[in-house]
Amino acid sequence: MAAFFLIIIYLAFISLGLPDSLLGVTWPVMQSEFGAPLETAGLLFMVIAGGTIVSSLMSGTVIKRFGTGKVAFVSSVMTAAALVGFSFSPSLVWLFLCAIPLGLGAGAIDAGLNNYVAAHYKAHHMNWLHCFWGVGATLGPIVMASFISGNNSWRNGYLAIAGIQLLLVVILFLALPLWDRIAVSPLSKEPEQEKSADGQTVKPFQIKGVKLTLIAFLFYCGAESAIGLWGSSFLVNVKDLSIETAAKWVSLYFAGITVGRFVTGFISLKVSNYTLIRTGQAMALGGAILLLLPLPAIFSLVGFVLIGLGLAPIFPSMLHETPTRFGKEHSQTIMGYQMALAYTGSTFLPPLLGFMASQSTIAIFPFVIAIFIAAMFLSSELLNAFLKKKHLLSGQKKKTTVF
Template sequence: MPFILLIVIYLSFISLGLPDSLLGAAWPAMQSDLGTPVYAAGCISLIISCGTVISSLLADGLLRRFSCGIVSGCSVLLTAVGMYGFSAAESLRMLCLSAIPCGLGAGAVDAALNHYVAVHYPARHLLWLHCFWGIGCALSPVLMGAALQSGSGWQGGCRAVAMIQIGLTGMLFCALPLWRKTAVESEAQPHIPMRILLRMSGVPQTLLTVLCYAALESTAILWASSFCVQVRGMHPKTAAQAASLLFLGITAGRLLCGFLTRRFGTQCLIRAGLCGIACGLLLLILPLPAPAACAGLIILGTGCAPVSPCITHDTPVRFGKAYAQELIGMQTSAAYIGTSLMPPLFGLLTQCAGMEVLPLFLAMFLAMTALLTDPAVRAESCQIPSPDNQL
C-alpha cells in the first residue's frame, strides 16, 4: 500500500505542473486574440501566486483538520475549475477571475505532499516527485502547441488541461482509503508560531534562498516563450514548443539527480545546479541563432532541477521532523512570494527595456541565490526556540 500511495503522490504532482507552464506557453496567442498588453500576463501570474501564498500558509491548519488526501483532491479540483475558466475567457477580467481558483488550489497540496515525502522518504523520492511536476510543466506547452496547430486555439489547450485535472481529481478521491490505511494524516505536534520559527538560525537565509530561486524559475517559465518570439524571431507555435525544452531539462535533471543523491549529497547537487543555470543563461545572453536558445533553455532547466527539492528535503534534517510541516509551508509561501512579485515586475520592465534583458534579469537572481546558498544548505542541526521562552 505505501508503494501504491507513493505512485498516487507522484501523479498528483503532475497536476501541480500542468497549470504552471500553461499561461506562459499560451500567452502570445492569448494576447493577440484578446488585445491585452504584454505585461498583463504578469498580473494574472500575480493573482495565481497570491492565492498560492494564502493557501500554503493555511496548509498546516488544513492538514491538522483534514487528511492529506482530501486536501490534495479538493486542491486539484480547484485548479481544474480555473483551467476551464481560462478556456471560456473572452476578456482579461475573466482570465483574472479564473486565476483565483488556480492559485488557491496549488499552495496547500504543494506544501502537504512536499512535507510528507521529505519526512517519510529518501531525498531521491523528493527529486523524482518534483520530476513529475516537470512532466506536467513539459506537457502543457506541448498540448498548447498541438492545440494551436490543430486550429482549436489556446482555448482548446486550456480545455485539454482542465480535463486532465478532472481525471487526476477522480484518482485522488478514489485513493482516499490508501491515505487512511497508511496513516498519512498529520500527527499531533505542538504548534510553533511563525514569529518564533523565523528567529531560528538558518530559517531566514533558507527562506530568502527559496524566494530568489523561485523568482528565477517562475520568470523563466512565464517569459521563455515570449523571449523566443520577440528576441529569437520564432513563430508563436514553435516558441510554445521550444518553451517545453525548459521543462524537459527540469524533468530529466531531477530524474538523473534522484540517482545521484546517494553518491554526491544534496549540497553538492545544489551547487552543480547553480553552475548549470549560469551556463544556460550564457547561451541566452549571447546573440546566437535560435537553436542555441533552445539548447540554453534545456541547460537552464537541467540546472534548476536539484535546487528546490534538495533544499526542501534538508528541512526535516536541519530543523527537526516535528516542525517540518510548518517550515515547509513557510518555504512554499516564500517561493510563491517570489513567483508573485518577479514575473509581473519583469513584465513591466519589458515596457522600457525590452524582452532582451530577460537573461540578465535571471542572472541577477542566480547571483543572489548563489550568495545565500552556503548558509542555507549548511548541514548542522538548528535548535528550535522554546515557545515558553519566547511568548
C-alpha cells in the same frame, strides 16, 4: 502500499503541471475572443499566483487540521472546477473569478505533497516528483494545441484538461480511507516543540535559518522564471539570433531542468542533498558567467543548458532537506512558507527584470540572472554554515551532559 501512495502523488504532480502552462499558449486566441488588451494575461497570472501564495502560507495550519489526503482531494476539486469555469467563462470577469480557486487549489496541493514526500520518501523521489511536474507542464500545451489547431476551440482544450483533473479527483476520493490507516504521518502525534533560551515555544518563522532558506527559494524561482521569460529576448536582441533559433535554445534550457531532475534522481542515491545543492548552484553560476562574457553566440547555448542542468537538483533537494534542517514538527508550516516565497519570486522578479530592461537595455539580462543565482548561492552557504555550527554546538552539549 507506500508505492501506491507514491504513484498517486506522481499523478497529482503531473496534474499540477498540466494547467500551469495553459494560459500563455491559449491567450492569443482568448484575447481576440474577449477583445482584451495584451497585459490582461499578466493580470490573470498574478491572480493565480496570488491565490497560490495565500494557500501555501495557510497550508501548514490547514493540513494539520484536516490531513494531507483531505486537503489534496478538496484542492483537486477546486482546480478541476476552476478549469471547467475557464472553459465556460462568458467574460473576462468570470476568468478572473475562476483564477482564484485555481491558484488556491494549486498552492495547497504543492505545499502539502512536497512536505509528505520530504518526510516519508528518499531524495530521489523528490527529484522525480518535480520531473513529473515537468511532464504535466509539457503535456498541457500539447493537449491545448491539438484542440486549437483542430477547430480553434480553446474552451474544449480547457474542458479536456479539467476532465484529466476530475479523474485525479476520483482517485484521491477512493484513496481517502487509506490515508488514515496507511499514509498517516507520524507527525500527527504531538511532537516536542522547540524551545528558546527563555523556555518559550519557538514558532516556525522564528527558527534561526528559516529566513535564509526563504531567500534562497525566492531567488531560485526568480532566476528560473526570468530565464524562461526573457531568455529569447536576450538572444534575439543582443546575440542577433532568429526568433525560431532563440526559442529552440530556451527550450533546451527547460529540457536541461527536466532531464537533469530525472538523472539527479539516480545520482541522489549516492550523493547527499547538500552536495547536489552546492554543485548545482556552482554550475548555474558558471552558466550565467558564460552569458556575461563577450563570446560567440554558441557559448550562450552552452550557458543556457548549463544553467538548466545546474538548477535541476536545487529546488527538489532544498525541499527534501526541510524536515532535516528544521525538524519534522515544523516542516509542513515551513514548507508552506518556502512555496509561498518560491511563487513570490517567480511572480515578481521576472517583471522587475523586464522593467529594468525597459528603462535601459535587455543586455542587462545576464547580469541580473547572475545576481539572482549569486544571492541564492550566498544565502544557501550562510545557512549551511549556521547549521554546521548548530550541529557542532549540539554535539558539544551532548558530550557535556554525559559527565
